[in-house]
Amino acid sequence: MKTQPIPPSFLKQFRNLIHNGKNFAVIAHFRPDGDALGATIAMGGALHFLGKQVTMLNEDAVPSNLKFMEGSESIIRTVDYADRPDAIIVLDNGDIKRIGIPGMALIRDNVPAPVSVNIDHHETNNRYADLNCIIPEECSTCAILYHLFLALEIPLSPAMRDALYIGISTDTGSFQYERTTPEVMEIAADLLRQGVNVHDINRKLYQEIPWKKLMLNREVLNGIHLNAAGRVASFSLTRDCKNRLGVTEDDTDGLIDILRSIEGVLLAIFLEEMDNGKIRISLRSKTPAVSVSEIASRFGGGGHAMAAGIRMSCPIEEARAKVLPVLEEAVSLIS
Structure with a gap:
């Protein structure tokens, strides 16, 4: 499979960051969609696998149609950090202001701010972080994380696997939009081989309208x-x-x-x-x-x-x- 390379300089710095850090905050944009939630859950799972303390944060509640996602119940809306995070990882977010009031307060209340990471696929991203991995050619932030975890040799738990699939599926309009490339379909195929129940997920995503x-x-x-x-x-x-x-x-x-x-x-x-x-x-x-x-x-x-x-x-x-x-x-x- 042709893979979208993660920039080597980012990969090296990110590897060092997560190796040396203990406490991480993971935030996506407010009004989270499937890609924002999928990326949050997947990154949280990766950090947990590495033995890190993780807080997953979003200003808004998980939408009702995505509450079935395993791990979404751990995303909180407010945070009072007793311990200063070593890094804030921002996902699927083109502008720092879109992390919302709790996220901005987390940065403001930790001056100087902890190292921040910005992983995204929006072409309008203004590279606001210390470490930036912006790949506009990718269909979703979850696709970028798939390649990142592959490069870091981080295995996918069932929750991470499903989260990545949901992020890719929703951000491609169920594999209908322009960026549905052969490589995207190959990622989806690999996730299915790892156990994604595509029938069950698609039923919950697209076939159950209140x-x-x-x-x-x-x-x-x-x-x-x-x-x-x-x-x-x-x-x-x-x-x-x-x-x-x-x-x-x-x-x-x-x-x-x-x-x-x-x-x-x-x-x-x-x-x-x-x-x-x-x-x-x-x-x-x-x-x-x-x-x-x-x-x-x-x-x-x-x-x-x-x-x-x-x-x-x-x-x-x-x-x-x-x-x-x-x-x-x-x-x-x-x-």
Whole structure:
């Protein structure tokens, strides 16, 4: 199998770091998805195997559809470190601010900050750590960790194995997106050979939709707007709507895929009014002619060329009025 090499300089420094350290914090971005959680669980398992003390931290709760992941119950939302961590390992996170308030407090309360590690595949990553391993060509952070553990000769426990598979599967859209390469499929095949129950995992990931989320899907279908001659699809989800349906922020993941799947649509935008009053904006592109990560960066967001996000502090219609015209302009330039 052709492997994506881990940079030798990073590998050497990371090996020395985990060899000499005893106490580690592992953090991914807030609103964790399958890749963020999978990477957190897998890295935590690797450090436990090496006999280290590990705290797995995330500002937000594990989404309900991912609570079946073994090890997710050990991810905590707040931490009061009695012992200063030797290193903070940040995963699947392009900007340090996206580790959330507990993570930022952990760094702030340990001055000078412990050595930090940044392992990620987002092309907009700004290399904020002392040690950075950024491979934008990889489909997911879990794929990078697969190669890292292979290089370090760290065996995969069943929980680590499943976590890596879930991260790769979800970040490739169940092996549908552009970065689903032969190498990615070979990683998945190796994980299956090691015991991944693909039927059971796929059933839990993709075939068990709660009734209230199905009702939310209906709301989206009834409220989609098509712009730019049907090449841009948009939907705005208000808190009033969520309260009426009894759904939470956990239930909204993946709704943008409904917009993205419409025939003729090239760009999709999903706006959600969150409980804290901020607006979460998800962007998707179906054409290499438009990078939504570049568009998101104009508004302080980031991500990948085909999938990116923004957060804004303004009314939802104001956020829509700011971003939607940029998408319309982008598709107008496509011949």
